[in-house]
Amino acid sequence: MNLIPAPRGIERTGGTGPWTGEVRARTDPSLPPEGYRLAIGPDGADITGGTEAGVSWARQTLRQLLGPDAFRRAPVEGTAPEVPFAVIEDAPRFAWRGLMLDVARHFLPKDDVLRYLDLMAVHKLNVLHLHLTDDQGWRIEIGRHPRLTEVGAWRRRTRLGWGEPARWDERPHGGFYTRDDLREIVAYAAARHITVVPEIDVPGHSQAAIAAYPDLGNTDVIDTSALEVGTAWGICPNVLAPTDRVLRFYEEVLEEVLEIFPGRFVHIGGDECPKDQWRRSPVAQARIAAEGLDGEDGLQSWFIRHFDRWLTARGRRLVGWDEILEGGLAEGAAVTSWRGYAAGIAAAKAGHDVVMCPRQHVYLDHRQAPGDDEPVPLGWVRTLADVYRFEPVPPALAGTPHAARVLGAQANMWTELTESRDRVDYQLFPRLCAFAETVWSDLPPPAERDAAGLLRRMDAAHYARLDALGVAYRPPDGPRP
Numbered sequence: 001m002n003l004i005p006a007p008r009g010i011e012r013t014g015g016t017g018p019w020t021g022e023v024r025a026r027t028d029p030s031l032p033p034e035g036y037r038l039a040i041g042p043d044g045a046d047i048t049g050g051t052e053a054g055v056s057w058a059r060q061t062l063r064q065l066l067g068p069d070a071f072r073r074a075p076v077e078g079t080a081p082e083v084p085f086a087v088i089e090d091a092p093r094f095a096w097r098g099l100m101l102d103v104a105r106h107f108l109p110k111d112d113v114l115r116y117l118d119l120m121a122v123h124k125l126n127v128l129h130l131h132l133t134d135d136q137g138w139r140i141e142i143g144r145h146p147r148l149t150e151v152g153a154w155r156r157r158t159r160l161g162w163g164e165p166a167r168w169d170e171r172p173h174g175g176f177y178t179r180d181d182l183r184e185i186v187a188y189a190a191a192r193h194i195t196v197v198p199e200i201d202v203p204g205h206s207q208a209a210i211a212a213y214p215d216l217g218n219t220d221v222i223d224t225s226a227l228e229v230g231t232a233w234g235i236c237p238n239v240l241a242p243t244d245r246v247l248r249f250y251e252e253v254l255e256e257v258l259e260i261f262p263g264r265f266v267h268i269g270g271d272e273c274p275k276d277q278w279r280r281s282p283v284a285q286a287r288i289a290a291e292g293l294d295g296e297d298g299l300q301s302w303f304i305r306h307f308d309r310w311l312t313a314r315g316r317r318l319v320g321w322d323e324i325l326e327g328g329l330a331e332g333a334a335v336t337s338w339r340g341y342a343a344g345i346a347a348a349k350a351g352h353d354v355v356m357c358p359r360q361h362v363y364l365d366h367r368q369a370p371g372d373d374e375p376v377p378l379g380w381v382r383t384l385a386d387v388y389r390f391e392p393v394p395p396a397l398a399g400t401p402h403a404a405r406v407l408g409a410q411a412n413m414w415t416e417l418t419e420s421r422d423r424v425d426y427q428l429f430p431r432l433c434a435f436a437e438t439v440w441s442d443l444p445p446p447a448e449r450d451a452a453g454l455l456r457r458m459d460a461a462h463y464a465r466l467d468a469l470g471v472a473y474r475p476p477d478g479p480r481p
């Protein structure tokens with residue numbers, strides 16, 4: 001039936017027949033929460049979901065079985081779909097089946113985000129992690145601190161790649177979501193049983209915020225009033241100052257974030273925070289001494305622990321990138337493990353929840369073929385088959401009680417080099433289809449996975465679905481002309 005992600009179990013009950021359009025849906029709490037049973041016969045479809053989410057995933061399965069036209073924006077007149085008569089019993093392997101979209105490096109308009117939510121739902125993905133702030137842009141309107149978007153959402157120009165000699169586009173870039181935009185995104189996601197996890201990155205990756213409010217930076221070390229919103233890529237030395245002013249400021253930001261995003265998890269970043277300014281800053285050194293911290297690493301974890309307590313007191317959970325392990329992991333923190341599996345393994349063994357997103361496997365900003373004719377021929381080559389061999393639970397955890405700490409996985413889409421929706425489509429697809437199967441389906445260990453079978457299902461049906469959806473994917477035989 002060429003379903004992607006592949007379901008757990010299918011029983012063919014015989015033949016195919018015309019689709020009547022009749023769907024009867026109910027829930028049965030004895031099924032797994034996101035699981036479902038879908039029975040298709042001559043008189044339509046019967047769906048039983050563990051919850052409404054299960055019902056919704058069943059509808060996505062049914063839609064795939066109706067043929068590519070079911071994904072078009074308008075019905076195709078004069079066609080009558082045929083359906084296979086079958087019973088499908090299905091449930092996801094992981095509860096966190098995520099996509100991270102970096103809307104900070106290149107802003108994606110609200111409508112594009114809504115469209116990615118639709119595309120996630122087609123693939124039964126259920127967590128959208130929005131990377132809302134970075135050195136090169138602040139994308140969430142904050143009522144109490146308007147300069148974050150008045151100033152922080154706009155940059156003068158953009159570096160074209162990392163390479164030397166430096167090249168620039170010499171035109172402004174920017175944009176941000178109003179609070180109403182974000183409420184609309186959250187509601188649209190919820191209607192599709194997708195949770196949105198907002199990320200406010202601290203204490204590194206904060207130059208856009210410092211450009212807007214220079215007193216957030218290490219003013220005793222550099223003249224932060226001269227900083228502009230970042231225009232180039234990489235790890236930036238200009239990080240937040242460890243002051244009470246900064247803590248209060250970000251609490252005020254997070255108060256507004258919590259009003260918009262009802263989900264349990266709030267991502268606080270924590271990645272790639274160079275410690276050089278803190279090393280030279282009397283203010284930072286005084287903080288280290290006063291709190292009895294273990295040097296600059298201790299200072300980083302002091303930041304994270306503060307927001308862990310703050311979020312926990314409000315019934316939320318902190319999640320951060322693996323560097324939050326440096327200097328000791330905050331009590332309630334969960335980790336998105338990106339530099340590999342090691343941080344995730346250490347965190348899981350220490351009893352913390354983990355989302356695996358190792359850059360060696362699921363960084364979809366990296367190229368998907370070796371040819372120099374890729375639109376963005378950068379990064380490690382990660383083909384569709386490579387992504388299909390991604391396994392969220394590494395051998396060090398498999399079969400141990402700690403494996404249950406792996407909530408799931410997410411694919412990360414960083415956008416330094418992808419300036420438009422079509423470019424993001426190209427990087428995401430078809431690889432996101434393979435990723436979706438690694439977090440939903442019951443696959444054998446990586447070495448035994450049938451990548452050829454996935455490619456066959458793509459060719460037989462799924463590319464046609466993506467075509468009907470208008471996805472600008474990388475064609476199987478090479479880049480688009």
Ligand code: TNX
Nearest residue numbers: 271272321338363365414415
């Ligand atoms: C590392 S992953 C970063 C990002 C970059 C990405 C590019 C992570 C937490 N930090 O800031 O965009 O590499 O692949």
